[in-house]
Amino acid sequence: MILGHVWGPSYANETHYLxxxxxxxxxxxxxxxxxxxxxxxxxxxxxxxTGT
Incomplete structure (x- = not known):
């Protein structure tokens, strides 16, 4: 989901990038x-x- 939104639909299945x-x-x-x-x-x- 992140890949498709950030890099575009052609990268949606390229989990190695993430x-x-x-x-x-x-x-x-x-x-x-x-x-x-x-x-x-x-x-x-x-x-x-974090709380700091």
């Missing part, structure tokens, strides 16, 4: 353990809000 961008975002956030950007198998990716 995995690469999630990896790059985690790397920039220094979030190797997935504390901020979480992978939810049933929903996709989720940005976790």
């Amino acid at each position: 995995k690469v961008y999630a990896y790059r975002i985690r790397k920039k956030l220094h979030d190797e353990q997935g504390r901020f950007l979480q992978t939810d198998p049933s929903a996709g990716y989720r940005l976790k809000a």
Whole structure:
């Protein structure tokens, strides 16, 4: 769903793109353990809000 909306319908099935961008975002956030950007198998990716 994200792929189709962001990159267009021709990329809707290219899930590797999304995995690469999630990896790059985690790397920039220094979030190797997935504390901020979480992978939810049933929903996709989720940005976790913190109290700080």
